[in-house]
Amino acid sequence: MTITRDQVLDRALGLAAWRQVADAVEADITSGRLKPGDRLAPESQLAERFGVNRHTVRRGLAMLAERGLVRATQGSGTFVETAPVVYPIGLKTRFSEVMAKVGREARGELVSAEHVPADKGIAEALGIEKGSPILQMHTIYRADGVPLSFARTCFPLPRFLGLDQHFAAKGSLTKAYKKLGIEDYKRLSTRITARMADPAEAAQLDIAPGRVVLIISSINVDLEGVRIQATQSRFVADRVELTIER
Known part of the structure; x- marks a missing residue:
């Protein structure tokens, strides 16, 4: 089985890889670069931005979803949660x-x-x-x-x-x-x-x-x-x- 560059990076960085994605997206939200209701870039673009694979991006976004910062909607994408x-x-x-x-x-x-x-x-x-x-x-x-x-x-x-x-x-x-x-x-x-x-x-x-x-x-x-x-x-x-x- 051929191992891709992204898979090697994921294994090497482990927790740090998906946490890096989550922290960067959270920073975009708290700074106001991403506002409530905004749609995040597609997983493929985020993967390219951070130099990781889509699985790693998905894991980072899942952590943000668990904390209530983003909302994933099937078929539509991932959005910044709106204000209460x-x-x-x-x-x-x-x-x-x-x-x-x-x-x-x-x-x-x-x-x-x-x-x-x-x-x-x-x-x-x-x-x-x-x-x-x-x-x-x-x-x-x-x-x-x-x-x-x-x-x-x-x-x-x-x-x-x-x-x-x-x-x-x-x-x-x-x-x-x-x-x-x-x-x-x-x-x-x-x-x-x-x-x-x-x-x-x-x-x-x-x-x-x-x-x-x-x-x-x-x-x-x-x-x-x-x-x-x-x-x-x-x-x-x-x-x-x-x-x-x-």
Whole structure:
């Protein structure tokens, strides 16, 4: 087997080779030469710049991704992470309204939807009997195309039959609710914890496995105080700055 010059260099430098790539790209980011949202040069160009092979470049960028400095998007390239979004949580938390205030384009995407029996935790959250039918939706919310959160949301049936179809068409839960006659709703409770993202969550959120996600468990009620929604959202920790409003 023929060993290339780049492979010899990689073996000789070991850790230093990919660390050199990571440190140089980080310096470009911290100095402002690369700004939030900028696309990095292709791996082939970075490999030529540092005199290493693409595997070494990829390893260096992976380390930056683990630290939350860059984001690799399949088919599009690697981008400098954008500044965290200030995300207020209060009685009326609306993703689209929050994004509009900070000048970001908001969009919700339906990943999956199914009718399932409520487990004990969801039944308690919605104030229904265990085993009662619910609509369970998995969704991704993006700001300017960047995933901010991946959520599992449950609604009691038959009241919310067809809500998933309205959400898929509108990309907004508030707009989907209006299709079913719910003009407004409010937050009953919010609980925030944190942990490392599992592989499935990391894939949905375009982050490296092991990045920290904030887990926001919430319950919403209609204006009559009836529980209508139980959600567990996983936010990329360094893409949002949570604030609590009263």
